[in-house]
Amino acid sequence: MTHDTVEEYLIENGIRPLQKRTLIYKYLMTKKNHPTVETIYKELLPKSPSLSKTTVYNVLNLFLEKNLVQTINIEGNELRYDANTKSHGHFKCETCGKVFDFEVQEENYPQLTLEGFMPRKTHYYVVGQCATCAVPSLN
Amino acid sequence: MTHDTVEEYLIENGIRPLQKRTLIYKYLMTKKNHPTVETIYKELLPKSPSLSKTTVYNVLNLFLEKNLVQTINIEGNELRYDANTKSHGHFKCETCGKVFDFEVQEENYPQLTLEGFMPRKTHYYVVGQCATCAVPSLN
DNA sequence: GTATCTGCAAAACATTTGCAATTCT
């Protein structure tokens, strides 16, 4: 990040760095765990006992609008959030449920074979078993 | 399809070809419109007035289990269904809302750079504007 | 005739909205 503090970064993106906003952004940025709203709420409640789920929704929708986060729609009906907005792949392990990032160079994405279509955002999702869960002896 | 009838195809996949199941499968197969549950229900109700949404859910979940359909989770919280279970790309137009298929050769998918991970299914989604909506004069 | 399937109603979730109270500067 090219910014000294999260607060400055939020300001530069037109977001007033209120306590709960800063808390949620720091959580996303440091945990990189692609959490659901439920997870964010549960994990931050001890640190911010007056936090409400409505605020988590409000703040995430604001971040989305300002392009500070992207949503991940990898499986079922669970929306997850990612503070990394660059194009990259996501892998969901069907055994342990974790979501992993992986690098994909922009130029390695497959060609869009639809004439005249204007792509804006690309998502590449892989579902399977992670290295740990794929080794039976470790279970 | 390598089968004379949808009914035979369902039987071969361990599914009793009941009226509503056959109706729903034929709809998915011929329309190729990546419908939501709501769409399927609304479109088939005239043809099958006793159809219920519960049955649409039941049947789709059965098809999913037997790998006759795949789900598409391209945007928002709307689950869509696709009777084409081969790997292919999906493009969602943010203007008109339609979902388009496009071909991607299996070998053109980007490399999964996670050591020891076992991929099972790959989704490649592109969001943007379709050819029609991208041309202002046609709007 | 018996298993299975269907449809209703209710339950379980996820997300949004309206509004009054609170907080920020």
Place this chain on the structure above:
DNA sequence: AGAATTGCAAATGTTTTGCAGATAC
């Protein structure tokens, strides 16, 4: 003080579940 933000409760939307009645073979 004044504008923006928050939190509650209710509304909305989607999917699942329990169960009684209907259907398939």
